[in-house]
Amino acid sequence: MGAKVLMVCLGNICRSPLAEGILKSKLDKENFHVDSAGTASYHIGKKPDDRSISIAKRYGIDISQQRCRQFTFKDFSDFDFIFAMDNSNYENVIALAKNKNDKAKVKLLLYKTNTTNKEVPDPYYGGDDGFEEIFHLIDSACNLIAQDLMHK
Ligand code: 4NP
Secondary structure (H helix, E strand, O other): OOOEEEEEEOOOOOHHHHHHHHHHHHOOOOOOEEEEEEOOOOOOOOOOOHHHHHHHHHOOOOOOOOOOOEOOOOHHHHOOEEEEOOHHHHHHHHOOOOOHHHHHOEEEHHHHOOOOOOOOOOOOOOOHHHHHHHHHHHHHHHHHHHHHHHOO
16 A cells, blocks of 8 residues: 545535545555545535535546545544645644654645645635636646655
8 A cells, every 4th residue: 555645624525525536536546545534523424515526526526425524633643644725724733743743744735836825725605616716726736746646
């Protein structure tokens, strides 16, 4: 088994399910494990937001079978890389880290993209355009991450 990657946002219904589905679509299943979680507990057990399901579907990715779960400190031992969608998610995850090794696993998803803003905006209260925008932001970041992981 190669790398294990966890995508994290607040609700685990809009951004991180897309990030999970998009990165999975770029890596081979046998060698990589990709999952997602939310720092909040509001939506545990629910499927992704319909707007995320539909934008993913438009680009040939099925995320409808995913179910929301909450991030726990145990994820630091289960995963090699933890990508947070925005600064607030990053701080929430870091707050649960036990040591330097845990902290070193956490990065912003967009840290390698050449956008000035390194945050994936929360699309929950916005319109469908927001989902189109975050799909492309997440997709560019996942291209870079997939390249890195496959050349390790
Ligand atoms: P996500 O979006 O963090 O990308 O899944 C949100 C989903 C739900 C809420 C906020 C953000 N909420 O407040 O319920």
